[in-house]
Amino acid sequence: xxxxxxxxxxxxxxxxxxxxxxxxxxxxxxxxxxxxxxxxxxxxxxxxxxxxxxxxxxxxxxxxxxxxxxxxxxxxxxxxxxxxxxxxxxxxxxxxxxxxxxxxxxxxxxxxxxxxxxxxxxxxx
Numbered sequence: 698x699x700x701x702x703x704x705x706x707x708x709x710x711x712x713x714x715x716x717x718x719x720x721x722x723x724x725x726x727x728x729x730x731x732x733x734x735x736x737x738x739x740x741x742x743x744x745x746x747x748x749x750x751x752x753x754x755x756x757x758x759x760x761x762x763x764x765x766x767x768x769x770x771x772x773x774x775x776x777x778x779x780x781x782x783x784x785x786x787x788x789x790x791x792x793x794x795x796x797x798x799x800x801x802x803x804x805x806x807x808x809x810x811x812x813x814x815x816x817x818x819x820x821x822x
Contacts, residue, residue, distance in 0.1 A: 701729055701738070717746040 708727045710716045719742060724735050 713745065713749055717742060717749045
């Protein structure tokens with residue numbers, strides 16, 4: 698097949714998957730007339746088809762593994778976000794339980810939507 702590689706590539710059979718599609722009609726169209734060479738090419742097709750099949754399975758498996766990794770990353774990001782949300786909720790609960798919403802000790806900065814502690818009764822000034 699090496700001596701016909703340029704003919705096969707120029708004829709549109711440059712890829713392994715396309716070579717496995719060769720048949721008698723394709724060989725005629727490419728001008729490959731030598732009976733021994735034609736038989737050698739055609740007899741190698743089952744092996745080429747198996748290689749193509751294995752390659753496609755490997756690509757599908759690789760794509761499936763990559764999809765699983767992507768889903769795992771997405772799940773981890775969601776878990777971190779939920780943990781963050783839970784921590785924020787816990788902080789608000791702590792604030793409410795400890796200070797009871799008493800505005801004497803805390804104020805809300807509406808421009809930044811944050812709560813800050815202020816001790817208005819401190820003697821340390």
